[in-house]
Amino acid sequence: MKKAHVFRMAAATAAVAVAATACGGGSGASDANVDLGSGPAKAGTVKKDALKGVNLTFASYGGIYQDGQQKAAIDPFAAESGARVLQDGPTDYAKIKAQVDSGNVTWDVVDTDAIWGQAQCGKLLMPLDYTIIDKSNVPAGLASECGVPAMQYGMVLAYNKDRYGANPPKGWADFFDTARFPGKRAIPGIPNDPAPGPYEAALIADGVAPDKLFPLDVERANRKLTSVRSSLVFWKTGAESQQLLESGEADMVMLWSGRAYDAIKNGAKYDVQWNQFMPIMDVLGVPKGARNPKAAMALINYYLGAQQQAKLTELTSYSPIHTGAKPKLDALGSAFLTTSKERQAQALPIDAKWWAQNQHALVEKWSAWLGG
Amino acid sequence: MAVVEKADRAPAPSVPTRGRTGRAPRERGAGRPAVLLIPALLLVAVFFAYPLATMLWRAFTEPDTGFGNFTWFFTTDANIDVLVRTFTTALWVTVVALLLSYPYAYAMTAAGPRGRTVLTLLVLVPFWTSLMVRTFAWVVILQDTGVLNKTLDLVGLGPVHLIRSQTGVVIGMVQLLMPFMVLPLYAVMSGIDRRYVQAARSLGARPLTAFAGVYLPLTLPGVAAGSLMVFVSALGFYITPALLGSPDDALISQQIVTQVNGLLQWGRGGAMGVVLLGMTLALLVLVALATRRTGKKVSL
Numbered sequence: 266m267k268k269a270h271v272f273r274m275a276a277a278t279a280a281v282a283v284a285a286t287a288c289g290g291g292s293g294a295s296d297a298n299v300d301l302g303s304g305p306a307k308a309g310t311v312k313k314d315a316l317k318g319v320n321l322t323f324a325s326y327g328g329i330y331q332d333g334q335q336k337a338a339i340d341p342f343a344a345e346s347g348a349r350v351l352q353d354g355p356t357d358y359a360k361i362k363a364q365v366d367s368g369n370v371t372w373d374v375v376d377t378d379a380i381w382g383q384a385q386c387g388k389l390l391m392p393l394d395y396t397i398i399d400k401s402n403v404p405a406g407l408a409s410e411c412g413v414p415a416m417q418y419g420m421v422l423a424y425n426k427d428r429y430g431a432n433p434p435k436g437w438a439d440f441f442d443t444a445r446f447p448g449k450r451a452i453p454g455i456p457n458d459p460a461p462g463p464y465e466a467a468l469i470a471d472g473v474a475p476d477k478l479f480p481l482d483v484e485r486a487n488r489k490l491t492s493v494r495s496s497l498v499f500w501k502t503g504a505e506s507q508q509l510l511e512s513g514e515a516d517m518v519m520l521w522s523g524r525a526y527d528a529i530k531n532g533a534k535y536d537v538q539w540n541q542f543m544p545i546m547d548v549l550g551v552p553k554g555a556r557n558p559k560a561a562m563a564l565i566n567y568y569l570g571a572q573q574q575a576k577l578t579e580l581t582s583y584s585p586i587h588t589g590a591k592p593k594l595d596a597l598g599s600a601f602l603t604t605s606k607e608r609q610a611q612a613l614p615i616d617a618k619w620w621a622q623n624q625h626a627l628v629e630k631w632s633a634w635l636g637g
Numbered sequence: 638m639a640v641v642e643k644a645d646r647a648p649a650p651s652v653p654t655r656g657r658t659g660r661a662p663r664e665r666g667a668g669r670p671a672v673l674l675i676p677a678l679l680l681v682a683v684f685f686a687y688p689l690a691t692m693l694w695r696a697f698t699e700p701d702t703g704f705g706n707f708t709w710f711f712t713t714d715a716n717i718d719v720l721v722r723t724f725t726t727a728l729w730v731t732v733v734a735l736l737l738s739y740p741y742a743y744a745m746t747a748a749g750p751r752g753r754t755v756l757t758l759l760v761l762v763p764f765w766t767s768l769m770v771r772t773f774a775w776v777v778i779l780q781d782t783g784v785l786n787k788t789l790d791l792v793g794l795g796p797v798h799l800i801r802s803q804t805g806v807v808i809g810m811v812q813l814l815m816p817f818m819v820l821p822l823y824a825v826m827s828g829i830d831r832r833y834v835q836a837a838r839s840l841g842a843r844p845l846t847a848f849a850g851v852y853l854p855l856t857l858p859g860v861a862a863g864s865l866m867v868f869v870s871a872l873g874f875y876i877t878p879a880l881l882g883s884p885d886d887a888l889i890s891q892q893i894v895t896q897v898n899g900l901l902q903w904g905r906g907g908a909m910g911v912v913l914l915g916m917t918l919a920l921l922v923l924v925a926l927a928t929r930r931t932g933k934k935v936s937l
Contacts, residue, residue: 359898454884456891457899498801499884505776512782625900632895633715635884 299559301397308399308587309570311563317347319560325376325415326547327354330523333580334376334415338573342564350564358389361552365389370554373561376415379546380460383621386411390550397562402587403569404604412548413565416574416583419522419603419612420453420462420543423535428516436541440517441470441489443496448516451509454499459631460624461543461615462519463490469541469613479616483627487634499635510535521545526582526601537600539611544603546586578602692907699904706908716892720912723889726803726878727871730810731864734818737811738863739856742822746829764816772877775809776800779881801883809881814870818863825859861928869917889913 299319302312323339325331331354343350356377364370375390382390390411400408407414424434428448439446452463464481467489473482490497498515500506506520510528518525518535525537549568551561567573574585578592584604585592594602602608620627696706710716745756763771778784779800786796799805829852837847875890882888889909897906 357898358901359903362901362903456884456887456895501879501884505880508776508780512780514781628895628900632884632892632899636715636719636887636892637885 299557299563301559301563306397306399306566308402308566309573311342311346311567313345314347316560316563319346319348319557320351321348321373321557321560321564322351322353322371323374323376323564324353324356324372326356330581330583331376333577333583334568337576337580338568338570339564341573342567346560346563346567348560348564361385361389365553368554370552370556372552373555373557374564375550375552376547377412377550378458379409379412379414379548380617380620380624382412382548382550383409383617384624385550386621389553391553391555391558393551393565394558394562397559398566399569402571402589404586404588407546407586409548412550413569414586415547415549415568416577416581417544417546417586417603418583419608420519420545421522421525422466422538422542423510423518423520423525423528424538425513425516426534426536433536434517434538436538437466437469440466440519441493443493446517448496449498449514450493450496451498451500451506451515451518451520453501453506453519454635455501456632456635457628459627460620461545463631464627465543465613465615466519466541475541475613478613479619480623481619481627483630487630490634522601522603523582526597530597539608541613542603542608542611543613543615545615692910694907695903696907696911697904699902699907706904707912709905710908710912716909719887719889719892722886723872723913724916726806726810726886726888727868729803729807730814730871731818731868733807734811734815734867735860735864738815738818738822739860742819742826742859745819745823746826760816760819763812768813769876771813772809772880775805775812775877776880779805779808800881801886803882803886806878806882806886809877810871810874813877814867817866817870821862821866822856822859825856825862829855858928861924865921865924869920872913872917 299316300312301315323334325334331352335352339350339352342348353372356375358377358381361372361375361377364372377385377390386392386409392410393413395408398413400413403413407417422434422437422440425448426433429446434440434446440450443450452466464483464486465478467486468478468482469475471485471489473485498509500509500518500520503521503524506518507524507528509515509518510520510525510533511531513534522537522542525535529535529537549565551558551565555561569587571585571587571589571591574587574590575592577583578585578590578598579594582598582601584602586604592598592602599605603612697703699706741756741760745753748756776783780786781796781798781800783800785799789795789797799808833851833855834847837851838844842850872888873890874888875894878886878888879891890913893906893909893913896902896909
């Protein structure tokens, strides 16, 4: 869902960016003046009026997702803390680099891909202060040195009900079995974002045990992908993947769960095979050199509250990353909660750390395979 | 303040002085054009020359000083493939656009005033529509379950695979770039005296000979201008190939985005930009030389 808006928002961003640099020029209060109160931080809270006169800019991926973030967490945070929070986007790694390199950081909190965030820890993103941010209710292992999860979703297998209804695909092995399941497949084809998805699915289909996936054998994965290439089409934006479902153009699609949810809600005759789905997260981080890191982290701490997370899920269909969040959802929405016990048991374990360490080499290999 | 003062003083010299009428204003104006250029030059310097220089600088200095980025570019097979594909796609787009635009521009010159207005609007209205909107429209038209394929199905011509192929990319880009071909062609054609063709016919030339020997050479400046504009614009296309093509139809601008936004390798991205710019400039020089020569031939 999120990356879809990159194209559509590009033009708008230019204008917003100009406006943001023009008026986001200086935070009213410097770091030293910020008093966040005493005692341990509690997720979802901020000291009343602690950030009066502070300007912050929150950058995310736009669309329904960022609207949801704004309504669920950012606007209430602004109202309680007294800070003025501007929205900007879509997240653009090149812009973060430009801001950090030039020492003129206008984005205080950025929503990025989790693997990217981990790879840039200490480079473009600063370590987070966990005395300001309360991560006690974040599912174990998901918060890292430079990023806390912003939400969770998954890379899932959606299949055409009319075509495979009686005998649906059971997992990635069937996705790659074009003899038993004839039909067109779609997978993500974003040159600068291979993770996670095609490689893991190809290796599972080639017989690798789920717990032996990492380190990924990229050559083997590429061979498997090449073997079905004639049946593959590639989507490059979330909107395109959703369109493939709604037009019925591809019979099996590997796509982000948020997009599958939207398509099915719009009446696409598809179902999701949750077995072996791959959990993905966005993280919130603070760029190095941000003007008011304390205030930025106070915003992140507020964002992690149970109520905020429940509301975000209700508005966006993405899963909450607070263990106690209780969103009110219909049957379809509940089925798409990747953090539920049932879903967690079906998930393929993804080694984000390994991805972060090898991301660079993998992007090169992936874009070369795609371009060939 | 200064402006007001000048304005106050301005009328004085323009009062006609006996014997020197007309000279003074012209002299005063002689220094002006350069001054008038300053805002535009500043704009170009700040928003074009400076970023371009930065890109050049990065290409040779990031991450290490030297030709490392260029060596990488020319020794990586994938890059060469993309470069060749970029130029062949642009060439296809130019050829198809020319074949479609030439008769169209001719029809514009041949039509009556009302017909010409309609034909001109047909070119300009899509031209005024956002490129993104038109590209998405092509997605809807070209996809396997799209309008075009459904229609073809009805008449029994079966589904034709167009989207996510080079054909789809060329179709979309031709439609987007056609105005740049039609308008220069029309500008040249409307200035050609039709009686030359009549004269050739009256001297016994067949219609085709009259066209090839008289009309076509006269339109060559328009052909050159239109082709050049379409070709050069096509080299830098990003959104249309990204949406209508599959990743193996990617053009160089998409690879630049991968380097700049995905890998944050600005040196490599810069080097790719320099290669594209260099080749485009070389092409412009070649065409300039070629048209100068044919221009002489035509005038002889």
